[in-house]
Amino acid sequence: MDSMVIVERQAQQTSSRILYLVMDGLGDIPRDDGLTPLAAAHKPNLDRLAAEGCTGRFDPVGPGITPGSGPGHLGLFGYDPTEYEIGRGVLSAVGIDFPLRPGDVAARFNFCTLDAQGNIADRRAGRISTEENRWLVVRLRDVPPPPGMEIFVETESEHRGVLVLRGEGLSPRVADTDPQATGVPPLAVRALDDASRRTANAVAVFVNTAMRLLAKEAKANGLLLRGFDSLPTIPSMSQRFKLRPVCIAGYPMYRGLARLVGMDVPAAPPSLSDFAAATKEQRDGHDFFFVHVKYTDRAGEDGDFDRKRSVVEEVDRMLPALLDPGFEVVVVTADHSTPALHRAHSWHPVPALAWSPGRVFRDGVTTFSEAACIAGGLGRMALRYLITEALAASGKLAKFGA
Amino acid sequence: MDSMVIVERQAQQTSSRILYLVMDGLGDIPRDDGLTPLAAAHKPNLDRLAAEGCTGRFDPVGPGITPGSGPGHLGLFGYDPTEYEIGRGVLSAVGIDFPLRPGDVAARFNFCTLDAQGNIADRRAGRISTEENRWLVVRLRDVPPPPGMEIFVETESEHRGVLVLRGEGLSPRVADTDPQATGVPPLAVRALDDASRRTANAVAVFVNTAMRLLAKEAKANGLLLRGFDSLPTIPSMSQRFKLRPVCIAGYPMYRGLARLVGMDVPAAPPSLSDFAAATKEQRDGHDFFFVHVKYTDRAGEDGDFDRKRSVVEEVDRMLPALLDPGFEVVVVTADHSTPALHRAHSWHPVPALAWSPGRVFRDGVTTFSEAACIAGGLGRMALRYLITEALAASGKLAKFGA
Numbered sequence: 112m113d114s115m116v117i118v119e120r121q122a123q124q125t126s127s128r129i130l131y132l133v134m135d136g137l138g139d140i141p142r143d144d145g146l147t148p149l150a151a152a153h154k155p156n157l158d159r160l161a162a163e164g165c166t167g168r169f170d171p172v173g174p175g176i177t178p179g180s181g182p183g184h185l186g187l188f189g190y191d192p193t194e195y196e197i198g199r200g201v202l203s204a205v206g207i208d209f210p211l212r213p214g215d216v217a218a219r220f221n222f223c224t225l226d227a228q229g230n231i232a233d234r235r236a237g238r239i240s241t242e243e244n245r246w247l248v249v250r251l252r253d254v255p256p257p258p259g260m261e262i263f264v265e266t267e268s269e270h271r272g273v274l275v276l277r278g279e280g281l282s283p284r285v286a287d288t289d290p291q292a293t294g295v296p297p298l299a300v301r302a303l304d305d306a307s308r309r310t311a312n313a314v315a316v317f318v319n320t321a322m323r324l325l326a327k328e329a330k331a332n333g334l335l336l337r338g339f340d341s342l343p344t345i346p347s348m349s350q351r352f353k354l355r356p357v358c359i360a361g362y363p364m365y366r367g368l369a370r371l372v373g374m375d376v377p378a379a380p381p382s383l384s385d386f387a388a389a390t391k392e393q394r395d396g397h398d399f400f401f402v403h404v405k406y407t408d409r410a411g412e413d414g415d416f417d418r419k420r421s422v423v424e425e426v427d428r429m430l431p432a433l434l435d436p437g438f439e440v441v442v443v444t445a446d447h448s449t450p451a452l453h454r455a456h457s458w459h460p461v462p463a464l465a466w467s468p469g470r471v472f473r474d475g476v477t478t479f480s481e482a483a484c485i486a487g488g489l490g491r492m493a494l495r496y497l498i499t500e501a502l503a504a505s506g507k508l509a510k511f512g513a
Numbered sequence: 514m515d516s517m518v519i520v521e522r523q524a525q526q527t528s529s530r531i532l533y534l535v536m537d538g539l540g541d542i543p544r545d546d547g548l549t550p551l552a553a554a555h556k557p558n559l560d561r562l563a564a565e566g567c568t569g570r571f572d573p574v575g576p577g578i579t580p581g582s583g584p585g586h587l588g589l590f591g592y593d594p595t596e597y598e599i600g601r602g603v604l605s606a607v608g609i610d611f612p613l614r615p616g617d618v619a620a621r622f623n624f625c626t627l628d629a630q631g632n633i634a635d636r637r638a639g640r641i642s643t644e645e646n647r648w649l650v651v652r653l654r655d656v657p658p659p660p661g662m663e664i665f666v667e668t669e670s671e672h673r674g675v676l677v678l679r680g681e682g683l684s685p686r687v688a689d690t691d692p693q694a695t696g697v698p699p700l701a702v703r704a705l706d707d708a709s710r711r712t713a714n715a716v717a718v719f720v721n722t723a724m725r726l727l728a729k730e731a732k733a734n735g736l737l738l739r740g741f742d743s744l745p746t747i748p749s750m751s752q753r754f755k756l757r758p759v760c761i762a763g764y765p766m767y768r769g770l771a772r773l774v775g776m777d778v779p780a781a782p783p784s785l786s787d788f789a790a791a792t793k794e795q796r797d798g799h800d801f802f803f804v805h806v807k808y809t810d811r812a813g814e815d816g817d818f819d820r821k822r823s824v825v826e827e828v829d830r831m832l833p834a835l836l837d838p839g840f841e842v843v844v845v846t847a848d849h850s851t852p853a854l855h856r857a858h859s860w861h862p863v864p865a866l867a868w869s870p871g872r873v874f875r876d877g878v879t880t881f882s883e884a885a886c887i888a889g890g891l892g893r894m895a896l897r898y899l900i901t902e903a904l905a906a907s908g909k910l911a912k913f914g915a
Contacts, residue, residue, distance in 0.1 A: 112595035114575020114895075121578065469854055472542045472861050475884060488884075490893035492576060499577025503860040510858055511574055512581035512594065513601040513740065 115189070117511050118499050124353040127439035127505040130390075130400045131498075133187060134426060135180075135365075136408030138448025138461040138481060139419070148410070148419035148451060149462065150480035154427035157464070160441060161479035164466035167489025168481070169497050171447050177458040183446030184368045186494030188348060188401075197371065198283065198340020203273045205367025207265055211342055216276045216283045216310055218339045219267070222247065222331035223297075231293045235270045236331040247331055248272060254320045257313045274336065276314070281341075282307040285314060289335035297335055310339075347373025348399065352502060357393045359386055360403035369401055383425060387432035394436045398505075402433065411449030419451055440505045441466040443479070444497065463497055465489065467504035517591070519913050520901050526755040529841035529907040532792075532802045533900075535589060536828060537582075537767075538810030540850025540863040540883060541821070550812070550821035550853060551864065552882035556829035559866070562843060563881035566868035569891025570883070571899050573849050579860045585848030586770045588896030590750060590803075599773065600685070600742020605675045607769020609667055613744055618678045618685045618712055620741045621669070624649060624733035625699075633695045637672040638733040649733055650674060656722045659715045676738065678716070683743075684709040687716055691737035699737055712741075749775025750801065754904060759795045761788055762805035771803055785827060789834035796838045800907075804835065813851030821853055842907045843868040845881070846899065865891065865899055869906035 139147035171178040171186040172193065181202055182192030200217035211217060222244065224233040239247075244266045256262040260278035267273055284303040290296075300318055302311035318334055325332050348354045350373070358369030358376045361383075366376045375397065380389035383404065390400055404426055410419035434441065444463035447456050462484040465471050474488030489500065502508045541549035573580040573588040574595065583604055584594030602619035613619060624646065626635040641649075646668045658664040662680035669675055686705040692698075702720055704713035720736055727734050750756045752775070760771030760778045763785075768778045777799065782791035785806065792802055806828055812821035836843065846865035849858050864886040867873045876890030891902065904910045 112593065114572075114578055114595060117574060117578055117595055469542075472883065473547070474887060486887065488887050490570070490887075492893070496576040499575070499860075503577040503579065508577055508579060508860065510579045510581055512584040512598065513604045 115495065118502065118508060119351050121509045121511050122353045122502065123507055123509050125506045128398050128400065129440045129501045129505050130402065130438040132402045132441065132443045134404045134407040134423065134445050136411045136447060136449025136456065137445035138459050139411065140450045140452060140459060142416065142452065147481050148416055149423055150482060152420045152423035152427065154423055154479065156427045156430040157443060157479045158477065160443060160466040161464045162477040163468055163473060164464050165471040165474050165489050166464045166476045166484040166487030168460035168484050168491045169444065169463050169494040170460045171494045173493065175458050177456050178447045179456065180364060180446060181368065184365065187446055188372050189352065189495050189498035191495055195343050195345050197343055199338025200273065201340045201342055202364060203267055204275060205370060206364035207267055207273060208363050209265055209273060209275065211275065212277065213342050214281060216281045216339055216341055218274045218336045220272045220274050221289065221335045222270045223333040223335050224330050225333040229296045231295060231297065234293060234335060238269050239331050241266060241268045244269065244272060247325065250324055251321050254317055257316065260313055262317060276310060281310045283339045283341045285311045285339040287337035288318065289337040297333060345371055349373050354399040355397045356399035356401060357397040358401045359390050362405045365403045374401060383429060387429055387435065390433055391436045408449045411451050412454055414451050414454040416451040439467060440501045442497065442501050460491055461494065463489065465500045465504065470504035471500065517897065520904065520910060521753050523911045523913050524755045524904065525909055525911050527908045530800050530802065531842045531903045531907050532804065532840040534804045534843065534845045536806045536809040536825065536847050538813045538849060538851030538858065539847035540861050541813065542852045542854060542861060544818065544854065549883050550818055551825055552884060554822045554825035556825055556881065558829045558832040559845060559881045560879065562845060562868040563866045564879040565870055565875060566866050567873040567876050567891050568866045568878040568886040568889030570862035570886050570893045571846065571865050571896040572862045573896045575895065577860050579858050580849045582766060582848060583770065586767065589848055590774050591754065591897050591900035592747065593897055597745050597747050599745055601740025602675065603742045603744060604766060605669055606677060607772065608766035609669055609675060610765045611667055611675060611677060613677065614679065615744050616683060618683045618741055618743055620676045620738045622674045622676050623691065623737045624672045625735040625737050626732050627735040631698045633697060633699065636695060636737060640671050641733050643668060643670045646671065646674060649727065652726055653723050656719055659718065662715055664719060678712060683712045685741045685743045687713045687741040689739035690720065691739040699735060747773055751775050756801040757799045758801035758803060759799040760803045761791050761795065764807045767805045776803060785831060789831055789837065792835055793838045810851045813853050814856055816853050816856040818853040841869060842903045844899065844903050862893055863896065867891065867902045867906065872906035873902060
């Protein structure tokens with residue numbers, strides 16, 4: 112049996128506090144001089160936590176698997192990402208703070224450019240502005256829904272949007288209409304099982320009407336849908352671990368992921384310099400503080416080694432203020448690796464440190480880097496087990512068995 | 514599929530011998546100077562085994578989980594502790610060498626002090642002496658059992674005792690009467706399912722009569738019961754691994770745990786200096802020698818770093834004599850960690866060494882300590898897999914597949 116079952120059974124509420132500082136996409140691979148952005152960064156505060164704590168490396172899903180943001184965060188929150196899938200549509204909906212309800216079917220859509228033959232010329236409609244997207248969305252809201260159904264059309268950003276269907280008896284087993292290729296027409300809306308026929312029909316009617324409304328647009332004269340899904344049923348962190356978790360994050364997607372596991376999600380701090388104050392404000396009534404910094408991942412996606420290093424340094428400078436409320440346990444890690452060399456998510460395990468003096472095993476590692484963590488006392492394991500070290504060190508796991 | 518299934522399938526009996534030297538609660542965390550009792554100990558013999566062998570760290574149950582003695586030993590013996598639970602009552606019964614039979618229902622009891630209102634004033638009856646406990650138990654044995662049933666009342670130590678019910682159709686699904694709190698009365702005896710009604714009734718009658726017999730006692734005027742359980746059905750080590758195991762242990766609980774997995778359990782050696790001779794005596798007819806030293810755990814529980822170190826040194830001095838009969842494989846490890854700083858069991862992985870020249874991989878580790886074992890060739894894994902290294906190195910696992 113997976114030992115997480117025992118973790119859940121032995122979990123107990125205590126007053127001690129856990130800070131989970133997540134630098135998105137932090138993990139990296141060395142460039143020619145042997146350094147990663149994390150290794151190259153001047154980060155005395157993070158190094159001190161590593162030196163006083165225990166370090167290791169964690170696979171967000173499993174060896175070799177490159178995770179999206181959904182699986183990566185499920186792992187961080189102590190969930191087996193292979194058990195709960197969060198479809199693209201749901202991720203986009205929660206990512207724009209859309210109040211998705213159980214049973215709603217959500218899909219991500221792209222505005223696209225179709226040529227005279229109806230083939231896709233540009234899957235992203237020339238990356239139209241978010242402003243233009245909003246105008247188009249207002250027009251698409253005129254498409255009448257079928258009887259007994261509601262349809263929501265929402266802007267995400269640039270060419271991206273979210274379609275949500277609400278009503279009785281909907282089912283998300285609907286195939287993508289996005290062929291992920293140009294020079295071919297969009298795929299027909301198609302139900303993947305009998306239970307999804309009605310949903311697919313409603314989507315097909317919507318798409319046809321929408322295409323007519325968009326026909327005269329220069330760039331955004333078509334729609335591509337993908338990632339139909341409904342909210343997964345995920346037991347909350349409070350149910351599983353008796354935690355009272357709160358999310359401090361600037362980006363909607365991470366706030367949405369936090370909400371999926373039952374975290375409190377107060378207003379987003381306007382910028383990185385506000386994270387410490389925003390965290391301190393949530394001090395009362397919470398014992399698990401998920402603090403999410405997006406900019407490391409952005410820099411990695413842009414292939415910008417130096418900017419990624421700078422973000423780490425900025426986080427390091429913010430650390431004393433962030434730690435000011437006092438935490439029994441501090442964990443610093445990532446949801447996945449985004450090597451600057453790759454300009455994309457990767458499968459490499461993420462470095463992690465767990466700090467809790469007198470509680471975690473103080474290993475010999477004295478700096479926080481991917482390479483240093485290889486010798487760490489936590490070893491290498493699946494990311495979902497990292498939270499167990501935090502729970503144990505904060506006294507939140509009772510002894511198992513007599 | 515858990516690869517242990519294959520281990521069981523490929524197990525074969527050979528004449529080679531495995532010594533499993535277990536220092537209870539050996540694992541620790543470093544104090545300020547970076548040393549643990551194991552690291553600080555002068556232990557040339559253990560260091561030699563580590564230098565010639567392969568080392569690593571093992572989680573008794575899983576990351577973050579603090580095990581009791583039952584789960585810790587199941588892991589040592591190659592069992593998944595999440596699959597077999599050994600209730601407090603059974604552990605207490607086997608811990609006093611009570612010859613528990615399949616179907617018996619055992620519960621741990623405390624003598625307690627009730628105030629004039631019948632509320633619990635002291636859950637441990639002022640920790641009465643074991644001697645006084647024995648006198649009270651003699652009186653409780655006068656309580657007549659229901660027809661067709663036998664009741665055994667046994668002293669454990671101080672305020673602790675064991676109640677055993679024997680008869681047809683008993684079931685252990687009976688709720689604790691110990692509320693684990695003071696200022697409230699004991700809980701009523703209550704069946705947790707229909708099959709346990711008759712058992713619960715018998716317990717209720719016993720408790721009522723016992724309370725009357727104890728009513729005039731100054732301190733021990735009440736009884737609290739918990740951990741009702743029956744012997745679990747555990748396949749023996751002989752069935753699973755084709756081993757002929759024997760237990761050399763001074764403490765009843767560990768002898769009882771060994772018996773649960775089918776070990777031979779000869780008389781307890783009177784003191785640590787007798788362990789080598791007691792082991793040698795079992796040389797014929799056995800191929801797995803579980804040698805259990807309790808005193809490391811005791812020192813850890815007492816928060817006595819220096820005494821824990823001394824016990825390690827004492828074991829080290831005993832080692833040449835213990836190894837004298839000749840073993841193809843020697844494993845040295847623990848059932849769980851008991852950091853002196855914590856004065857309690859903890860979740861930290863236990864250090865382990867496996868020695869078998871020319872058989873196990875000789876890693877670069879040259880001393881036996883928690884920190885050194887981080888770099889060990891065995892890595893970090895669940896404790897139940899440690900036995901597979903011993904089985905493999907002793908030639909007891911045939912090749913799997915063509």
